[in-house]
Amino acid sequence: xxxxxxxxxxxxxxxxxxxxxxxxxxxxxxxxxxxxxxxxxxxxxxxxxxxxxxxxxxxxxxxxxxxxxxxxxxxx
Amino acid sequence: xxxxxxxxxxxxxxxxxxxxxxxxxxxxxxxxxxxxxxxxxxxxxxxxxxxxxxxxxxxxxxxxxxxxxxxxxxxxxxxxxxxxxxxxxxxxxxxxxxxxxxxxxxxxxxxxxxxxxxxxxxxxxxxxxxxxxxxxxxxxxxxxxxxxxxxxxxxxxxxxxxxxxxxxxxxxxxxxxxxxxxxxxxxxxxxxxxxxxxxxxxxxxxxxxxxxxxxxxxxxxxxxxxxxxxxxxxxxxxxxxxxxxxxxxxxxxxxxxxxxxxxxxxxxxxxxxxxxxxxxxxxxxxxxxxxxxxxxxxxxxxxxxxxxxxxxxxxxxxxxxxxxxxxxxxxxxxxxxxxxxxxxxxxxxxxxxxxxxxxxxxxxxxxxxxxxxxxxxxxxxxxxxxxxxxxxxxxxxxxxxxxxxxxxxxxxxxxxxxxxxxxxxxxxxxxxxxxxxxxxxxxxxxxxxxxxxxxxxxxxxxxxxxxxxxxxxxxxxxxxxxxxxxxxxxxxxxxxxxxxxxxxxxxxxxxxxxxxxxxxxxxxxxxxxxxxxxxxxxxxxxxxxxxxxxxxxxxxxxxxxxxxxxxxxxxxxxxxxxxxxxxxxxxxxxxxxxx
Numbered sequence: 001x002x003x004x005x006x007x008x009x010x011x012x013x014x015x016x017x018x019x020x021x022x023x024x025x026x027x028x029x030x031x032x033x034x035x036x037x038x039x040x041x042x043x044x045x046x047x048x049x050x051x052x053x054x055x056x057x058x059x060x061x062x063x064x065x066x067x068x069x070x071x072x073x074x075x076x
Numbered sequence: 077x078x079x080x081x082x083x084x085x086x087x088x089x090x091x092x093x094x095x096x097x098x099x100x101x102x103x104x105x106x107x108x109x110x111x112x113x114x115x116x117x118x119x120x121x122x123x124x125x126x127x128x129x130x131x132x133x134x135x136x137x138x139x140x141x142x143x144x145x146x147x148x149x150x151x152x153x154x155x156x157x158x159x160x161x162x163x164x165x166x167x168x169x170x171x172x173x174x175x176x177x178x179x180x181x182x183x184x185x186x187x188x189x190x191x192x193x194x195x196x197x198x199x200x201x202x203x204x205x206x207x208x209x210x211x212x213x214x215x216x217x218x219x220x221x222x223x224x225x226x227x228x229x230x231x232x233x234x235x236x237x238x239x240x241x242x243x244x245x246x247x248x249x250x251x252x253x254x255x256x257x258x259x260x261x262x263x264x265x266x267x268x269x270x271x272x273x274x275x276x277x278x279x280x281x282x283x284x285x286x287x288x289x290x291x292x293x294x295x296x297x298x299x300x301x302x303x304x305x306x307x308x309x310x311x312x313x314x315x316x317x318x319x320x321x322x323x324x325x326x327x328x329x330x331x332x333x334x335x336x337x338x339x340x341x342x343x344x345x346x347x348x349x350x351x352x353x354x355x356x357x358x359x360x361x362x363x364x365x366x367x368x369x370x371x372x373x374x375x376x377x378x379x380x381x382x383x384x385x386x387x388x389x390x391x392x393x394x395x396x397x398x399x400x401x402x403x404x405x406x407x408x409x410x411x412x413x414x415x416x417x418x419x420x421x422x423x424x425x426x427x428x429x430x431x432x433x434x435x436x437x438x439x440x441x442x443x444x445x446x447x448x449x450x451x452x453x454x455x456x457x458x459x460x461x462x463x464x465x466x467x468x469x470x471x472x473x474x475x476x477x478x479x480x481x482x483x484x485x486x487x488x489x490x491x492x493x494x495x496x497x498x499x500x501x502x503x504x505x506x507x508x509x510x511x512x513x514x515x516x517x518x519x520x521x522x523x524x525x526x527x528x529x530x531x532x533x534x535x536x537x538x539x540x541x542x543x544x545x546x547x548x549x550x551x552x553x554x555x556x557x558x559x560x561x562x563x564x565x566x567x568x569x570x571x572x573x574x575x576x577x578x579x580x581x582x583x584x585x586x587x588x589x590x591x592x593x594x595x596x597x598x599x600x601x602x603x604x605x606x607x608x609x610x611x612x613x614x615x616x617x618x619x620x621x622x623x624x625x626x627x628x629x630x631x632x633x634x635x636x637x638x639x640x641x642x643x644x645x646x647x648x649x650x651x652x653x654x655x656x657x658x659x660x661x662x663x664x665x666x667x668x669x670x671x
Binding site (some may be wrong): 002008009024025028029031032035038040041049051052053054055056057058059060061062063065066068069072073 | 334335336338339387410411415444446447451454458459460463466467478528529530533534536537538540541542543544545548549554555556561562563564565568
């Protein structure tokens with residue numbers, strides 16, 4: 001079957017998206033210095049707490065899941 | 077005042093349940109129209125009814141209440157009717173009377189649970205829900221779905237029995253049927269709690285959900301995702317608000333199924349696990365029990381129904397159009413199914429991104445945890461929120477519609493499915509951008525503003541840096557591999573307990589049976605039988621031997637006599653003289669003993 005190329009098939013588009021994503025994330029990091037974040041506890045008032053917590057959570061979850069999968073994996 | 081149009085002046089639940097009975101006799105567009113009209117009529121009815129008690133029916137010494145209308149029941153009832161309406165549009169293309177009828181009875185029963193003002197009517201609608209929803213799984217008509225449906229109904233029967241036991245004990249203790257707050261202390265309250273917890277998929281009684289929902293029909297899963305857990309959340313909020321035990325249980329729901337969602341391959345099973353994760357947020361909110369937390373529970377139930385049914389709709393569209401349901405077999409479908417891809421992305425973003433519905437509801441529960449200084453719960457909920465957004469909200473649309481091209485080029489979903497998805501996606505965006513509409517419906521005055529600069533930036537930081545971690549791990553090939561394997565969950569323990577019960581029952585009851593057989597049938601009865609056969613001849617030989625000896629016959633004659641007597645007894649040809657002699661002797665002995 002023939003496949004028509006779409007916007008997301010173009011490497012240029014992907015590159016643009018990656019650049020935009022990087023700018024967006026950079027902006028989010030920079031925003032921490034512009035705003036006074038509302039802190040519920042002491043630790044979440046630290047500079048760049050949210051990006052760090054988010055990133056570490058994103059790293060930790062698959063590690064936990066992988067550990068769990070060794071315990072709970074059964075046959076096909 | 078309730079509407080006084082005769083055929084409408086009935087509880088919204090009964091409009092849907094009784095109306096559903098006409099579905100099997102309707103065909104084609106007539107059935108489709110009737111099915112979509114029922115939830116709308118029910119919605120109009122419930123919106124036209126003022127707060128208070130309506131539709132009461134005397135029953136024995138009690139009053140059954142089919143219309144306890146207040147802010148909490150109204151918000152759940154409204155979203156149930158909207159979900160039933162969207163689900164009906166989504167299911168329009170199907171020509172399956174069984175699925176349509178059971179879906180509408182199921183949705184109507186959920187509305188019935190919401191407006192029940194007493195335990196009896198709650199229980200009746202509760203059981204209707206269990207039975208009707210089972211048919212949504214059976215309607216797929218595969219061997220796997222039949223087995224899943226059997227397991228589903230078994231666990232719900234168990235939950236229903238717990239609920240019934242609790243209600244009966246509660247009536248004995250209090251003498252009232254009132255469906256209201258109960259302190260979690262008495263046996264009755266614990267039974268009710270367990271019964272409700274089964275439907276709410278509270279950990280560790282959650283495994284039925286990930287087992288059953290992926291085996292339901294494409295349209296059935298959309299209905300299932302909206303009603304059972306949310307009606308249980310409503311019931312839990314009504315009865316057990318502020319019960320501390322709900323906080324750790326809710327956290328377990330928010331965290332453990334999330335790990336399963338990362339390693340599962342089946343797209344609907346991933347969504348099922350994320351559903352448990354989100355219900356976990358609501359259970360934590362009920363456990364906190366503050367006004368903000370309970371507002372958050374009601375708001376998140378509404379938003380979760382919107383975005384989770386949207387995700388189940390888009391997953392169902394993919395499964396229907398491709399015949400595949402494993403994420404490892406999908407990819408690149410945005411080329412062929414751009415509408416479905418867009419709606420799925422909206423569903424994913426709606427989990428907690430600003431401008432989408434989840435943002436305005438989930439953060440209420442997390443903020444409530446902070447207000448109550450529940451530090452550990454706050455961190456756990458933030459972790460779960462980041463994880464579910466990155467590994468379900470982003471990963472599911474990404475692996476399904478982008479990522480590697482699977483080469484699949486299916487047709488776009490049917491028009492009715494796209495309309496249903498569009499309607500639900502619109503709901504996600506509308507609630508996300510007009511949160512005051514939702515907040516005005518909540519049970520308590522809402523003093524919460526989600527759109528502060530700090531909150532918006534903080535949430536974006538959390539979610540998109542979590543997503544960055546996911547994308548980096550995916551690019552490096554470091555994520556757990558998606559395999560066609562089964563992952564054991566707590567249902568392994570149910571199954572293990574079932575096997576243990578079977579083994580114990582087999583060994584104990586069948587062992588007792590075998591022992592009884594050995595002792596009584598083969599042992600005692602056999603010996604009595606043996607005695608009954610042998611005793612007369614032995615007695616005869618013993619009596620005849622002295623006579624034979626007196627008649628001066630030898631040993632050979634005595635042996636011969638014994639043999640003849642034995643044969644005579646075995647063949648039933650005892651000489652009448654011997655028989656008469658034995659009888660006389662027996663009577664004599666009896667007389668002597670008595671004398």
